[in-house]
Amino acid sequence: MAKGKLTFGDIDVSVNVPAGTRVIEVSEKVGAGIIYGCREGDCGTCLMSVDEGIENLSEPSALEDKVLKENMAGKDMRLACQAQVIGEGETIVKPA
Numbered sequence: 001m002a003k004g005k006l007t008f009g010d011i012d013v014s015v016n017v018p019a020g021t022r023v024i025e026v027s028e029k030v031g032a033g034i035i036y037g038c039r040e041g042d043c044g045t046c047l048m049s050v051d052e053g054i055e056n057l058s059e060p061s062a063l064e065d066k067v068l069k070e071n072m073a074g075k076d077m078r079l080a081c082q083a084q085v086i087g088e089g090e091t092i093v094k095p096a
C-alpha cells in the first residue's frame, strides 16, 4: 500500500502513513497542535495550513469546501478531519 510522509511543522515530527489516513488521526497521536471539535467536517475547528505537498491530499468534499469558504480559508488550508493523505510525497501541515 502506498505511504505518504506527513510532517507536523509545529512540533517537527514526521510520520509515514498509509494512503487514506486522515491527518487528524495522526495529529492526535503525535501531539501536534491541531485542535478539533466535531471530527465530521462541520465545525471548522481543525483548520490547518498546508505548507508543502497539498497535492498529496485528497480533494475537499463539497461539505469541506463549504466550511473552508465559511472560514475564509486560503487555498493552502484544509480541514484536518477531512483531508486524507493519498500521495507518496511529503506533506507539511501546521495549525492554522
Ligand code: FES
Pocket: 035, 036, 037, 038, 039, 040, 041, 042, 043, 044, 045, 046, 047, 067, 079, 080, 081, 082
Ligand atoms: S473537527 Fe470539526 S470540521 Fe474538523
